[in-house]
Amino acid sequence: MARQQFASDNYAGACPQAMHWLGEANASGHEPAYGDDRWTQRSTDMLRQLFDIECDVYYVFNGTAANSLALASLCQSYHSVICSPVAHIETDECGGPEFFSNGSKLLVGENQSPAAQLGKLTPEAIHTLVTKRSDIHYPRPQVVSITQATEMGTVYSLDEVRAISWMAQKHNLRVHMDGARFANAVAHLGCSPADITWRAGVDVLCFGGTKNGLPVGEAVVFFDRKLSEDFAWRVKQAGQLASKMRFISAPWVGLLENDVWLHNARHANAMAQKLYTGMLSIAGVTTLHPPQANGVFAQLPPEAVAALQAKGWKFYQFIAGGGCRFMCAWDTAPESVEALLADMRAVMAG
Amino acid sequence: MARQQFASDNYAGACPQAMHWLGEANASGHEPAYGDDRWTQRSTDMLRQLFDIECDVYYVFNGTAANSLALASLCQSYHSVICSPVAHIETDECGGPEFFSNGSKLLVGENQSPAAQLGKLTPEAIHTLVTKRSDIHYPRPQVVSITQATEMGTVYSLDEVRAISWMAQKHNLRVHMDGARFANAVAHLGCSPADITWRAGVDVLCFGGTKNGLPVGEAVVFFDRKLSEDFAWRVKQAGQLASKMRFISAPWVGLLENDVWLHNARHANAMAQKLYTGMLSIAGVTTLHPPQANGVFAQLPPEAVAALQAKGWKFYQFIAGGGCRFMCAWDTAPESVEALLADMRAVMAG
Amino acid sequence: MARQQFASDNYAGACPQAMHWLGEANASGHEPAYGDDRWTQRSTDMLRQLFDIECDVYYVFNGTAANSLALASLCQSYHSVICSPVAHIETDECGGPEFFSNGSKLLVGENQSPAAQLGKLTPEAIHTLVTKRSDIHYPRPQVVSITQATEMGTVYSLDEVRAISWMAQKHNLRVHMDGARFANAVAHLGCSPADITWRAGVDVLCFGGTKNGLPVGEAVVFFDRKLSEDFAWRVKQAGQLASKMRFISAPWVGLLENDVWLHNARHANAMAQKLYTGMLSIAGVTTLHPPQANGVFAQLPPEAVAALQAKGWKFYQFIAGGGCRFMCAWDTAPESVEALLADMRAVMAG
């Protein structure tokens, strides 16, 4: 078994419950393709129950596709999407949103306010971008996209999401939630999934399954079903319709049954807390802000970064000069956290 | 266990060997994401060995994506792709190739010749389409795409592929092979995978894993590595890069080890032969041509089609009025074929 | 002055009235850009009066852009457009419609019926294409596009347009009219522009100005203004918004004032009639059908084609083997027709 790393929560494998249902789905022999199977129906029903609404659910292969297709369904090529400067759609999808939408521009909010330092978009930033210009030489804002939990390991509160939605509605914008770590956000907030999404004004959620314990797959959840008209065709054309769909949807049954998704997220969050708490007591390590989800962000001396890497640890430097990100996964063991902390202490003492 | 059907070879589940390696890959704990894992390296090495060449391999999620991305890498939006009128890229991908290429037009060859009736493109059809026009109001042909095995259950011979490649090269066109059922074609031909691909002039092969026994995934194989420059970026942007890549690549190890892919294909082909032979002796059923791969095409009276459906059988009518397609899979049991034949006999006798 | 040719009606220059207003527009000195000028307002008002409805009008540079942008505004990338096999959007725009729509497929109607021989789409062909399939692997039909006058020099009657619109509405499709030679069609029909467009069910018309006597420019006319929402942004993004718009719109004033557009079209149609009548009496020349607009289609012996070309005449062969198209323009002189007929007679007698 390989050493557990903190580079990304997608270094983890699939959780046992997901694997169990994947095996069950295979054991059933022949099943209709393209989603007309019992597992797709079942996981979809479970998601509808979870969100307490008759939502439309589409399973796609990964987060880039989920976000890009959702955004493309909300705007035309000459429209724009408002997001934070550190939004994954802006920084890490290689132009995926622009590709799927055939050119919709991403407009990034300012990056100096305290909220922005926490990776959050603010209603004020939305207002500024929308009202800045209204001429036809500027792509008309049509969607607000927020990441929950954020790329900086923080979580929008219910009031924050509501305030963003209120501003979005005021300007006739739709609200998209990139929920690659949606489970971690709900685990932190302790609220219902409905409260932090459609009841707070979210139109479409990309519910991340991969980082939460699936082998592969995300769910695009439309709370406003008028918005998902012909979305099945969009998914097909874009190469995101699994022929043997059950292998994508059945593992979702494993995540959703008995709140495994929530337990997985709570565990990852707890490991991040444990790591954070340990780092607080290491002189020379500066944590940026208390983690609310499953990632810890900290400033380490460059030599310490190099020394940790020399000891075999993998983690990302999100900014040059020692700004480090440590991600915990659904399966991160307390011992792994302790081992990392021990090496960090040794390195800093060294 | 559900009754085995003949609607599509993607009604079948995953073969045991694929599932075994999927489980093994999961058991290893943390692994680097996006393909920097040991299973991706291993399956890629196995594919290079299989094709006897240092090819470039990319794993994507499904056939629409594999074909569309491969074609998009071979042509610009103002170019065109020559294919047969029954090519999957033309009839069943909902405009996927046009979407990924941002507008490359598919030009379909004539559909009246004997070869066309067998689902095949001919060198003559290529020549006609290329020489018909050369003005800038017509998208310049740049690629020839052939499906091996074809959508009509036939297989291009080595000489046929060579003749197509010769014509393609004469007109400076690249050759793409849609190998959704490549394994079935090789099983029929009894040749080496290298002989029917790059040694016969094929530039890029989309090697289908799903219909051959994988849960999900296809491999795009570039024999001419100059053509795959920056293809990794293309895959990422298009939402086809799996973060937990090992779950896509490890099952390939299961297919490739001990020639499982070939055994699976041979079995499916044999079941199609068995079905075809059985149908030959049923009065009123007209088979169209002897199967070379894993599908049987036949003409049934519309009432017989309805009666079979009433008995719970699922299969596609590829043309209105009783033109039926029966597909066999890697796991199709002889008993399932016999049960279908028995019902067919009963219905026709009825 | 160069010899008048019959290759295309866009070999002609601009008519004096268009040039007059172009000069007037220039003489006014500084004018607001991007369409906020008096000429754009004036020509738009004139078009609204001409069509007897408060339509939305956008001026773009050429026919490929007009058609492509109009179609893109009516469908998404995973939708399809139904047209005739000889439609300009299918055969002569180098994949422009697919490019602007990011992949919408064109579905061509059958090409064997008498109507198809005249270049016309039929309600039956629409019905067949729409009802053929409804699965998500097939791009959902969303628009019907007809060319008025057709690419074969014929004109849809009011009843024919109404029947097509009726079928389109039955299947929830929008109706687009490629009116590159709309003026010639109206001249032939003797009806009002409103009768043959929105009163007959047309949603969007691309009204061709270039072939009718403008130096450059077409008008996209939306009769249903709900369909043109944000179309100005689409035009801008697609590089079709003229900064010095008056130079595109002012010449339209010249066309629309005193029915110059209609006179120009009538003249071109009359010249085609004169040419056709003359050709009827030349042995060995087989005219295909009586012209209704400004083009004559005929079959000539290949040697005659070569001989005419050797005499300096330019015209297109629309099919290999001597199928020739002779186009008349707003400025085609009777003497030019007579000169062509004289040479044709000499060549055939030779």
Next chain:
Amino acid sequence: MARQQFASDNYAGACPQAMHWLGEANASGHEPAYGDDRWTQRSTDMLRQLFDIECDVYYVFNGTAANSLALASLCQSYHSVICSPVAHIETDECGGPEFFSNGSKLLVGENQSPAAQLGKLTPEAIHTLVTKRSDIHYPRPQVVSITQATEMGTVYSLDEVRAISWMAQKHNLRVHMDGARFANAVAHLGCSPADITWRAGVDVLCFGGTKNGLPVGEAVVFFDRKLSEDFAWRVKQAGQLASKMRFISAPWVGLLENDVWLHNARHANAMAQKLYTGMLSIAGVTTLHPPQANGVFAQLPPEAVAALQAKGWKFYQFIAGGGCRFMCAWDTAPESVEALLADMRAVMAG
């Protein structure tokens, strides 16, 4: 005659020499379409002579199309283009570059250095953006785009362009020059067009004709002809091929003959100098930097802005709060500058 304004240099009409040749081109009667005419040949020869190289020239309708098509020809959808934060392609083309390239992202250089305040991209900013990341989640930089003259009325020196090209070549990037006001830059530099373009490392120039005195039209000039392979097809598909091309190309003859383009630009530049000099002596008006091309940038009190507008003056506020831009055109009369200065003095004294 309308009052001359300072809102944009495209408020001006066409210069007499352009109109003369437009009339001449029309007088010739029938001409082959799509660029096979004598005026297109002639203006292209003149451009080749002007740039002292056998360049490839394509005429398109406007600047958005010129820039977008040029950039799209230099990169694929998963590549990126480096430009300044105030680049027109980034701020004023409504996502045109992303649309034509099907998703190429624009990466903007930093905006705090002195050079950035002058609207210029620096070699250091290029280096930073290229070396920041090299992973596949980030669109690979492929092109550097600079605007000459810049959007802030400044001009890159020969050394500055060479330094940018050197850095671009070091990183294997192509260099695109947005020359919407190329003439004004050359007029300022007093160098040859060749020196500031291909001899300084520029691969493609979009030479702006409209702001320099044409009614409509820009020229895309490829100095490296390998880069323009099949560009004619790209232009056609994108709706940028004029059928009556002579009306776009003949006016270029007027601009190029007797260096009219240079005289027009010198005049506009001189008017900007006159305006700037006058503004220096008006208390309360803060000019930002001395103009090098044809625009003056200044800070005025908001009340003064309102008062000038109330007097009928039109000009853009490029930033909120009184940051104003005053553009001079090829036809701006000294009296118009004096009238504006007089009103400005009155308003500020007020």
